[in-house]
Amino acid sequence: xxxxxxxxxxxxxxxxxxxxxxxxxxxxxxxxxxxxxxxxxxxxxxxxxxxxxxxxxxxxxxxxxxxxxxx
Numbered sequence: 001x002x003x004x005x006x007x008x009x010x011x012x013x014x015x016x017x018x019x020x021x022x023x024x025x026x027x028x029x030x031x032x033x034x035x036x037x038x039x040x041x042x043x044x045x046x047x048x049x050x051x052x053x054x055x056x057x058x059x060x061x062x063x064x065x066x067x068x069x070x071x
Contacts, residue, residue, distance in 0.1 A: 025044065029044065
């Protein structure tokens with residue numbers, strides 16, 4: 001029973017790293033008293049949007065590299 005969809009440890013490490021960053025962000029959000037919560041949430045939203053744009057850009061560049069440069 002062979003399959004092309006092999007498990008790799010990198011996927012779990014990426015998820016653990018992401019969860020660590022999210023938990024740290026929530027901790028800092030809760031204990032930061034010198035800034036209004038609405039301002040902090042705007043900053044978090046902008047950071048999340050930047051991360052998504054960066055991830056999509058890297059994914060597109062990787063697919064273009066895989067399809068056109070290294071066929």
